[in-house]
Amino acid sequence: MRQVAGSVAVVTTVGQAGRYGATVTAFCSVSADPPTVLVCLRSGSRIAEAVQVNEIFTLNVLPEDADLIARTFAGEFDGLHEDRFAGVTLVEQESLAPAIAGTLSLACRMVRSERHESHAVLFGAVAAIGHRPLPPLAYHDGGYRGLRVVPQTPAPILRPTPSPRTE
Numbered sequence: 173m174r175q176v177a178g179s180v181a182v183v184t185t186v187g188q189a190g191r192y193g194a195t196v197t198a199f200c201s202v203s204a205d206p207p208t209v210l211v212c213l214r215s216g217s218r219i220a221e222a223v224q225v226n227e228i229f230t231l232n233v234l235p236e237d238a239d240l241i242a243r244t245f246a247g248e249f250d251g252l253h254e255d256r257f258a259g260v261t262l263v264e265q266e267s268l269a270p271a272i273a274g275t276l277s278l279a280c281r282m283v284r285s286e287r288h289e290s291h292a293v294l295f296g297a298v299a300a301i302g303h304r305p306l307p308p309l310a311y312h313d314g315g316y317r318g319l320r321v322v323p324q325t326p327a328p329i330l331r332p333t334p335s336p337r338t339e
């Protein structure tokens with residue numbers, strides 16, 4: 173999976189279990205109608221436990237310049253400061269989990285949770301969207317990256333296949 177490029181997001185949740193956030197790449201779209209996404213969280217992690225109790229989560233898809241936020245919510249600085257949210261600007265959303273300002277946010281209500289081996293697979297119905305059209309932050313081969321546009325390869329010139337001769 174190290175060689176599979178992934179868009180980087182921070183999952184946030186708030187509620188009875190408290191406020192938590194964690195960096196993820198294991199998320200994807202499930203269906204468009206109704207808009208549904210899923211995220212895979214390691215069972216037993218604080219974020220997985222909290223989302224399952226709170227039953228709401230927001231996927232904050234990070235822009236290219238947000239590697240520090242990604243590293244913060246992956247726990248890199250947990251030893252330095254207790255609160256991963258310190259210094260992070262949040263957009264509070266009624267009865268939904270907060271969005272991180274400047275991200276593409278998908279605020280969800282959890283509609284299903286499945287345990288698969290080491291991970292919980294959590295499905296969320298998207299209830300609100302905050303959009304910021306910025307190039308996304310990607311993660312590949314152990315590092316944060318930006319995307320670039322690749323030069324378009326010219327289409328091959330296709331010649332029609334000669335039809336078999338009928339005599």
Ligand SMILES: Cc1cc2nc3c(=O)[nH]c(=O)nc-3n(C[C@H](O)[C@H](O)[C@H](O)COP(=O)(O)O)c2cc1C
Nearest residue numbers: 194195196197198212213214217218219246247311
């Ligand atoms: C780039 C990157 C992607 C990650 N993706 C996931 C993921 O998809 N699911 C997951 O459970 N943890 C993932 N992690 C690890 C969590 O961010 C990390 O374990 C975090 O501390 C969990 O939060 P918690 O300790 O508060 O539960 C990822 C870490 C990094 C650096």
